[in-house]
Amino acid sequence: MKRETLLYGFLIAGFGALPLFGLSSYSLHVLIMIGIFLILSQSLNLMMGYVGLLSLACSGFFGVGAYVSALLSLHYKLSFIPCFCAAGLGAAALAACVGIPFLRLSKHSFVVGTLAFLLMCDLVSRNWTSVTRGPMGLPGIPSPRIALPFLSPITVSSKEAHFYFILVLSCLVLYGFVKLTTSRLGRAFTAVRDDEVLAKAMGIHTFKVKWLAFILSAFMAAIAGSYYAHYITFVDPLIFDLYYLEVALVTVIVGGAGTVWGVVAGAFLFTILPEFLRVVGGLRLLIYGVILFLSILLIPEGIGGAIRDRLRRRRVAVG
Amino acid sequence: MNLLEIQGLVKKYYGLVAVDHVSLGIEDGEVVGLIGPNGSGKTTLFDCITKFSEPNEGKVFFLGKEITGQSAHGIVLRGLVRTFQQARIFPKMNLVENLLLAGQQHRLPYQWSNLWARGELKGRQIELLHRAQTLIEWVGLSALKEEWAGNLSYGQRKLLAMIMALMPEPRLLLLDEPTAAVNPVMIEKIKSMIRELNRKGQTFFIIEHNMDVIMDLCTRVIVLDHGEKIAEGRPGEIQKDPRVIEAYFGV
Amino acid sequence: MFFQHLANGVLISGIYALVATGFTLIFGVLEVVNFAHGEFYMLGAFILFCFAQQIGLPYFCAIPLCIGTLLIFGILVERSAIRPLLQKSFESMVICTFAISMILMNGSLLIWGAEPRIIQSPLSTPVSVFGIAFTLQRLLVLVVAVAVSIGLHLFLYRTKLGKAIRATAQNKDACVAVGIDIAFISKFTFALGVGLCALAGALVAPIYSVFPTMGQTAIFKVFAIVILGGLGNIQGALLASLILGIGESLIAGYVSATLKDGLAFLLMLFILLLRPGGIFGKAVRTL
Numbered sequence: 001m002k003r004e005t006l007l008y009g010f011l012i013a014g015f016g017a018l019p020l021f022g023l024s025s026y027s028l029h030v031l032i033m034i035g036i037f038l039i040l041s042q043s044l045n046l047m048m049g050y051v052g053l054l055s056l057a058c059s060g061f062f063g064v065g066a067y068v069s070a071l072l073s074l075h076y077k078l079s080f081i082p083c084f085c086a087a088g089l090g091a092a093a094l095a096a097c098v099g100i101p102f103l104r105l106s107k108h109s110f111v112v113g114t115l116a117f118l119l120m121c122d123l124v125s126r127n128w129t130s131v132t133r134g135p136m137g138l139p140g141i142p143s144p145r146i147a148l149p150f151l152s153p154i155t156v157s158s159k160e161a162h163f164y165f166i167l168v169l170s171c172l173v174l175y176g177f178v179k180l181t182t183s184r185l186g187r188a189f190t191a192v193r194d195d196e197v198l199a200k201a202m203g204i205h206t207f208k209v210k211w212l213a214f215i216l217s218a219f220m221a222a223i224a225g226s227y228y229a230h231y232i233t234f235v236d237p238l239i240f241d242l243y244y245l246e247v248a249l250v251t252v253i254v255g256g257a258g259t260v261w262g263v264v265a266g267a268f269l270f271t272i273l274p275e276f277l278r279v280v281g282g283l284r285l286l287i288y289g290v291i292l293f294l295s296i297l298l299i300p301e302g303i304g305g306a307i308r309d310r311l312r313r314r315r316v317a318v319g
Numbered sequence: 320m321n322l323l324e325i326q327g328l329v330k331k332y333y334g335l336v337a338v339d340h341v342s343l344g345i346e347d348g349e350v351v352g353l354i355g356p357n358g359s360g361k362t363t364l365f366d367c368i369t370k371f372s373e374p375n376e377g378k379v380f381f382l383g384k385e386i387t388g389q390s391a392h393g394i395v396l397r398g399l400v401r402t403f404q405q406a407r408i409f410p411k412m413n414l415v416e417n418l419l420l421a422g423q424q425h426r427l428p429y430q431w432s433n434l435w436a437r438g439e440l441k442g443r444q445i446e447l448l449h450r451a452q453t454l455i456e457w458v459g460l461s462a463l464k465e466e467w468a469g470n471l472s473y474g475q476r477k478l479l480a481m482i483m484a485l486m487p488e489p490r491l492l493l494l495d496e497p498t499a500a501v502n503p504v505m506i507e508k509i510k511s512m513i514r515e516l517n518r519k520g521q522t523f524f525i526i527e528h529n530m531d532v533i534m535d536l537c538t539r540v541i542v543l544d545h546g547e548k549i550a551e552g553r554p555g556e557i558q559k560d561p562r563v564i565e566a567y568f569g570v
Numbered sequence: 571m572f573f574q575h576l577a578n579g580v581l582i583s584g585i586y587a588l589v590a591t592g593f594t595l596i597f598g599v600l601e602v603v604n605f606a607h608g609e610f611y612m613l614g615a616f617i618l619f620c621f622a623q624q625i626g627l628p629y630f631c632a633i634p635l636c637i638g639t640l641l642i643f644g645i646l647v648e649r650s651a652i653r654p655l656l657q658k659s660f661e662s663m664v665i666c667t668f669a670i671s672m673i674l675m676n677g678s679l680l681i682w683g684a685e686p687r688i689i690q691s692p693l694s695t696p697v698s699v700f701g702i703a704f705t706l707q708r709l710l711v712l713v714v715a716v717a718v719s720i721g722l723h724l725f726l727y728r729t730k731l732g733k734a735i736r737a738t739a740q741n742k743d744a745c746v747a748v749g750i751d752i753a754f755i756s757k758f759t760f761a762l763g764v765g766l767c768a769l770a771g772a773l774v775a776p777i778y779s780v781f782p783t784m785g786q787t788a789i790f791k792v793f794a795i796v797i798l799g800g801l802g803n804i805q806g807a808l809l810a811s812l813i814l815g816i817g818e819s820l821i822a823g824y825v826s827a828t829l830k831d832g833l834a835f836l837l838m839l840f841i842l843l844l845r846p847g848g849i850f851g852k853a854v855r856t857l
Binding site: 048052054101102105106107108109111112113115116119120123124127242246249253282283285286288289290292293296297300 | 597601605654655658661662665666668669670671672673675676677679680786790794796797801828829831832835838839843
Binding site for chain 1: 369371390391392393395396400401402403407408409410411412416419420421467483487
């Protein structure tokens with residue numbers, strides 16, 4: 001236990017020291033995007049990898065979080081933390097309501113339904129112009145201003161400040177994620193995933209477990225979205241574009257659904273990769289599509305999953 | 320008072336009657352066998368009692384209270400536990416984790432207070448761990464307790480499935496063909512396990528095809544054929560019952 | 571005026587029906603939620619564009635070539651992507667079709683660019699019957715849709731292959747036990763579904779413009795239709811297409827054109843909350 005904590009400490013300190021090496025603004029931007037995609041991907045990972053439900057709605061909650069946070073800070077002039085929390089809780093509440101009918105569907109209809117949810121969010125954001133200003137979007141979202149007790153408020157506006165903020169946020173989210181998945185509820189998640197009938201026979205309220213996972217996944221996606229809105233300072237219906245879902249999906253599948261660190265590695269890989277390949281837009285997604293296709297065909301458990309299985313699997317010959 | 324009481328249970332599938340107005344009772348401390356030719360509705364009956372299948376008619380009472388409207392997991396929490404014909408276990412968890420899962424859900428709901436009620440939770444965890452270790456030793460799987468359950472042989476999985484069912488200290492245990500597809504040595508082992516547990520007061524309701532097991536273990540046997548209860552009584556009587564013979568051999 | 575809207579709606583339903591029927595057929599028989607379905611529709615339109623506009627073939631010659639090309643493509647996709655994953659989990663298959671959709675859409679974007687293309691067809695001239703205006707092209711779509719629906723019904727219920735397909739949808743293992751070649755059925759059904767898309771795309775191309783993201787907008791409507799009609803239920807898909815098509819047309823006519831897309835949204839919401847199995851009540855794969 002102690003050795004692991006030390007290792008993590010070094011890693012975090014290492015990351016924390018990066019800006020001191022004089023990274024360019026662009027590099028910092030890439031690192032910040034890694035952080036955001038990390039959280040979004042873990043949200044998808046929770047549903048797909050741990051409960052075994054292919055929920056494509058997390059991208060929808062990402063956008064919902066962004067819009068809620070943006071609207072609260074623009075219209076009610078709230079500082080960042082309240083907007084951030086409201087975005088998360090609002091999405092969680094939405095997920096709680098939407099989850100009940102959705103989770104009653106067969107697994108086939110559930111997949112179609114969650115994607116439809118994403119498309120519905122897109123539709124609403126485009127047409128509810130009185131609130132969302134439609135395709136024109138919401139510009140001018142203020143940079144996060146965090147009020148601290150006894151100290152003057154911090155405004156997170158420079159790239160370095162944003163980098164540290166997302167570093168802290170990602171670490172907190174990952175910590176919470178690990179704690180969740182190793183808790184009793186986390187065990188219940190994997191039980192439902194591996195054998196729902198058996199889980200019921202063990203006394204697990206499988207519907208409630210799935211519902212809780214859906215809510216938590218929505219919360220995570222929404223807080224990522226909220227931060228994203230304040231970082232980019234602009235939100236428009238394109239936040240519901242399939243692009244975010246596609247990157248999250250390829251991250252989780254190739255990284256390893258059901259592993260924590262596989263998805264972390266995947267987030268790094270798929271955010272940095274296009275920068276090295278200097279590819280843009282359509283070609284990037286085309287390549288991701290091919291990678292996703294090959295991955296699901298050849299290594300469906302992902303690289304992280306394959307490593308984990310290799311470490312755990314031993315043939316037992318006794319009869 | 321009967322531990323389990325079933326009144327007029329009916330289950331239909333698109334016109335086929337799988338369970339036809341079955342009524343029975345199980346008393347505390349009994350080992351009751353459920354036999355019948357293939358397709359006679361035995362597993363379906365178990366499914367209806369434990370709500371893995373929704374019965375069309377009839378009532379089920381457990382410990383004096385009606386449980387017909389309860390959900391599957393709710394019934395487990397009341398102490399009515401079942402096993403499955405295919406030895407179901409969680410393949411990607413090790414033996415101890417499987418057993419902890421089987422024991423933890425019993426009677427403890429998820430509450431926010433669990434996050435900080437560390438003392439009580441820890442105490443219960445230790446108790447469960449201890450029971451898991453004891454059970455693993457009892458069936459002789461100690462050497463494999465860190466193994467993923469998916470790596471076990473079929474016979475070993477059957478043993479695991481049985482001790483998983485024992486973890487929550489059930490009042491009534493429904494076993495679905497506990498000795499199916501296992502070698503004779505394992506059959507004896509399972510039989511002795513059931514005997515020993517029954518001596519300590521565990522009540523069993525067992526579906527079985529293996530007549531030796533039924534004759535050796537059961538105090539009472541119920542026979543189903545085409546969903547109907549056609550006979551009930553002591554193993555010796557059942558063996559000679561003409562209706563039972565006809566059901567099995569069609570003579 | 572009402573009849574004009576009604577007529578428009580019915581014509582739209584024809585398009586929806588062609589695409590949605592293919593989707594629900596593939597789901598019913600293969601248990602595959604084909605996320606790439608919209609992209610096959612889009613490809614149908616683009617391949618037609620290639621044959622008709624770029625190569626210069628007459629429209630009616632281009633249609634069968636287009637369908638043929640896409641049928642072959644569909645069989646290739648089934649062989650390389652769908653078949654290997656049929657044994658694995660449902661979720662893996664869905665992700666696979668999602669990946670295919672990504673590849674097809676972005677590939678098309680790179681090949682043809684995002685600009686909408688227009689295709690001319692000899693039937694683009696407007697006609698007026700009993701005061702209702704439409705183009706012969708739209709009428710062709712409707713006629714084809716009706717013909718296909720009837721043909722499909724006859725095929726599924728009167729021919730041996732059709733019955734084998736329905737049997738596979740209900741119980742694969744039983745089919746294998748009686749000697750039905752499941753592999754062939756899968757290939758055939760998938761190709762049939764893709765072919766229907768190609769037909770729809772080819773017919774619709776001269777009516778609306780052709781652009782790489784048209785599959786995405788289509789798939790939303792398809793989802794609404796199949797959820798409304800019940801996943802796997804062909805009669806449901808047909809009825810739901812009619813409801814959606816006419817409903818949208820009426821809303822566009824009497825309320826507002828921008829709100830018509832909201833109908834799909836509302837219907838889906840309504841069904842998911844009140845009757846998750848679709849209008850006919852069963853989320854079971856029935857044909």
